[in-house]
Every structure is written in structure tokens, then in C-alpha cells.
Amino acid sequence: MKIIVVNNPAAKNGGALTILKEFLGKIYSLKCNRKFYIIVSLEELKKYETDKVKIIVIEKQGFKDRILWDNLRLKKFLKNKNIMPSLLISLQNTGVNIDKKIPQFIYFHQSLSITNLKWNLFHKEERIYWMYKNIYPFFIRQYLKKANKIIVQTEWVKKAFLEKFNYSEKNMVLMKPSINRIDIANINMIDKQKYRIFYPASPFMYKNHKIVIKALGDLLQERNELSEKIECIFTFLKGENKELDELIKKYNLENIIKLIGKVNYEKVLEWYKSSDLLVFPSYLETFGLPLIEAQDFNLKILSVDEKYAREVTESYKNVEYINKNDLDKWKNQILKNLID
Template sequence: MRIVVNDIAASEGGAMTVLKDFYTDIVKNHVDIEWIFLLGDNYLQETKNIKVYTFPEIKQNWFKRIKFELYSGARIINRLDADIYISLQNTATLGVKSKQYVYFHQVIPYQTTVKFSLFRKEESILWVYQNIGRKIYDFLFKHSEANIIVQSRWLKQRMNNFLANNILINKPSISANITTKNERSDRTNPVQFFFPTSNNPYKNINVIFNAVEILKKQNITNFKVILTIDDINHQNNNYINCIGKINRQSVYEYLANSVLIFPSLLESFGLPLLEAADIGTYILAADLEYAHETLENYKNAKYFPPQDAEKLAGLMKDIIKNGTDNMPSNTIDSYGRKTADLILEDYNE
């Protein structure tokens, strides 16, 4: 069997995590299949049964990607004569003769929680994803008849309102190589809160800044907040430490010694929530659909309205003052089916 995997758009962040996790799995478990990866650069090592073709010119901008998905990509993919074609980059490809699967993790076009503005500089590209991107995704999905893989029930339900495609659910799983466990972070001095994030507006970092300001006014100072963004000028900088991007192992180490704050307004799943729950970390999460689904049956979580800094400050204050001994110590199952296994099972049905 031959399988072609397209992830030309991946270069960093969550997209690269998805790609490398997929690659690691097939190296270990699917050596009997011939794999061909179409990438933007040489991110993966070739093996006896894995080949990598690079297309850096396609990765340069959205227009070249759309051209690839509309017509030029099919010529390349069909020449490879694959049994299965997998896109890990959200978009389907028209004209592909192989059975097609799309791993879809771009929540912005189908969510209804946040409306972005074309006229705010920091939101303009998000407005394009939300409005124009949605039309492109719908068109490609409908005309390719691709099978779609999503990470959550809520996203499948939302997409079912617009698409008749076969939609499969496969929640992310985390690395079984990580054995870190939470170290009762509320007993540290000062108490440490942690949010692995980017600076995107929908990550809702301002609610943390506002909560910190509320705590300061109440003379509560025995805490600090760690954010994985570049350093910024902010009035709460004595209590907020911006450490920039860190690797995955470092994220786990911070989770093991912190209380996770997760106020994000938009997530298809919320992988840091799953990672934190896997090691028993205490979590303060936005009271939104994705968080409740990710943390289903996890007892070490409290929820707050995502724009309510007063409520978040109250939850932080309770942990700072009283600790978390009153919360049960537990973890949740974080090792779901691998994407390749799901696809092969569906293909063989």
C-alpha cells in the first residue's frame, strides 16, 4: 500500500506538532506501508519506506496553496498513484483519484463564539480565515467528497450543519514518553500559574492581566504567572513573566509545577488541557464547550466565564490562600487512537 501525506503548510506550532506526532507513529508502527510526504522543507528524515518531497514555493503564500488545492496538486498526487491521500493541513485537494482524508484542526471558520473585525490590524487575518476561509473550506470539502477528521464532537456537530461529508472524530493523544507528574504547585512559594500560549487575540490573555490587577488591589501578591509569549510592557510585570516560546518537554515541566490557566476563546480541542490533565495538574479553564469536552470526567478543574476577570481572580485567590488539597487527585485517559490507525480502519471497511 502507498499513502501520500500533504503537509506543505506546516512549519511551527501546533501544525508541526501534528506532523511530527504522525511521523513518529508511522515510523514505529507502519513500516509495512510506503509513505510519501509532501512538505515545505526537509522537516522529516527519510527511511526505507518513507520518502519526502519538498515544495517551498507552494508554502510561500495562501494563493499558491489554493492553486495547489484547486488543480496543480492533483497532477502531482495522481502521478504518485497512491491508495490513500491524507492532508494534514485542513484543506482538501480537488481532482485526487485516491481516497482522500483531511485532518481538520482550524476552528475559526466554524465557531460562533468570536467575531473578528477586518478593520482591526491584529484581527484582519483572522477575519479572512473566518469569512473567506470558510467559503474555501466548504467548496473544497463538498467538491472533493473528502473524509474529514476532527478532534472534537462539538466541531463535528457544527460542521454537519454545512457539510454532508463523512466526518470522523479522533481526539488528540499525547506522547506516552512523558512521565512527568504534578508536584502540588499550590505548595510552592509563590504559587505559580502557567498559560502556554501565543499572542493571538482569541487566546484572551487580557483576562489574566485584569485578574492580576484585581489581586494586586486586594494586596494578594504571593503568586506569579508564566506566559509563553515574548516580553511585553505591562503594568503587572512584577507578577507576570513572559518567557517566549519553549519546547514541548519544557511545557510539561511547567505544567508539573504550576496551576494551568486556560482562558482561550477558541480551540478545536485544547491540547494543553489534555496534557495538564494527564499529569494531574489543577486547571482554571474558560467555561466553554471545547474545555468541558476535553476535560470530560476530570475533577481537578474549575471553570470561569472567559471574559470575567473577577471570577478568575477569585479562583486564583482561593488557590493562593487555601491550596488545592480539597480537590481530588486524578488524571484522565490521554492516549487515544492514532490518526493513521483511524484512517486505515476506515479505508478497509
């Protein structure tokens, strides 16, 4: 029986974990003569284990630990466990140091390293983005020649990767995530008395919550009577981003913007069903999963005008695109949807 090793201890949350779970879900029902060894760092993923899928849980890795794992420890680990893979799949953007005779596929989904955006190393909030933009590409290039295939989610990522790393197009595979259709009828509604705007995103700088906060602040300063008719849902908690907390306070939006924290997938679906408008001003994504999910609910979308957004919503009619910095347009389009 052929053995496939999947390396992904870096997936702990967010999009990376979603991709890993999607992958596990696919091989769970796969009928083939293969044995999968999936290396992860979350004990909860043990539930995906079957007679053909072995979940190996290792300790969570910091940046230095991951470098050591990819370069030295993984190869030694496989040898000690007497695991002889016929294929290695990396779901965490970079290749690993293994025998060159073993084919290696890399699933690449890290837009920070291929964007043209610039970050300031000396700005605390931007430092991590600067690292991904300027340092992380070294680790992508490190074992790129060993990679037989690079798999990407979108056409824009494929083009950007080819340009950034001067890689051979014949070895690249475009594989859009296969999102299961949502059975809306079985999803609960969340009670509401106001027009509801929803934005499911972590409070990272590039998620661009600021433009939504400022747009709502300006709108309600001009039309104060609307404050009793509108609410906006963000999926983080007070204290996670002090700059956003201060901005919400500055515009007196504490009763308008509700910070509900991270919620599980089932609850996110309930918020989609119970909302009137999805805003998605994030200017740095590989795919933008909420843009896909919202379409199943026929939800009106105000989206940032970026390549990824146009690609994943190209066949959807209920979407408007707005420049990431066009405050007046964000404000006016929110108002237009509110009063229509």
C-alpha cells in the same frame, strides 16, 4: 505496494505542526505494506524518513502559493514525480484538486471557520480572524464533495462542521488525538520561590491573556502583600503583542508576569511540573492540548467555560470553569487557589 500521499506544507508551527509530528510518529512505527510520501515545508522533519516514509520538502507557502499548490501544482508535481497515490490525506483542513478516482481524507482542525464569534474586518488585530471566518470556508467547500472522509478531533467540532457545511454525517470520523502518557518522574523541576501560574499560549486575541492580566492586576491592587508570593508565566516575548505589553505595564505586573517566549515540548513539561496552577482562558480551540497535558501532572486548572474545554476535561476532577469575561470570578478563583 500501495502509495499514500500526505499533503501538509502549511504546518510550520503551533497546533498544526504538533498534529503533523504526531501523525509522523504513528506511521513511523506502523507495520503495513504501504509507502508514504509526506509533503511538508520544514527540513527538520526529514528525521522521520524511513524506507517506507519519504519526506518531500517544498518551499514554504504564502496564502496565494497554497491556493496554487492545492488547485494546480500538487497534481502536476505528483505526475512529474510519477507518484500514483491510492489515497491522499490532507492534514490542513482543505481538500485538493486530484483525480476523482483517488480517495481523499481531510483532517479538519480549524475552529476559526466554524465558530459563531464575529470579527471586525476593519480592526487590524481581528482582520486575519475575519478572513478565516468568512473567506476560508470557500476553500473548505471547494473540494468537499471529493472528500471520502472528514476526520475531526472533538464532538463539538463535528457538530459545528455538519451545521456549517451541511455535510453528510456518515462520512465524518471522530478521532481524538492519542496523547502519550507523560513519565513525570523523568522530568526536571524548574526552581521557584513563589506560587506559580502557567499559561502556555501564543499571544493571539482569542487566547484571552487580557483576562488573566486584569485579574492579577485587580487582585494585587487589593492585596498588595501577595505580590511577593505569586508569579505568572506566559510563553511569548515582550514586543510580540504591544497591547498586552501595555496592559502588563498599566497594572505594574512587570515583576509578576514573566514572558519566557516559545519553549520546546520538553521545557513545557518542566513548567507544568514546576507550576501550581494552569490557567486556560482561550475561548477558541478545537481541542486545547494543555488541558490534557496538565492532567498528567494533577495540576489544578482554571479553564474557560467552553464546549471544547468541558469535553476534554470531562473526567478530570481538579478543574474549575469560568466564563471568558467574568473578571471577578477569574480574580477570586486565582486568590482562592493561592491562599488554600
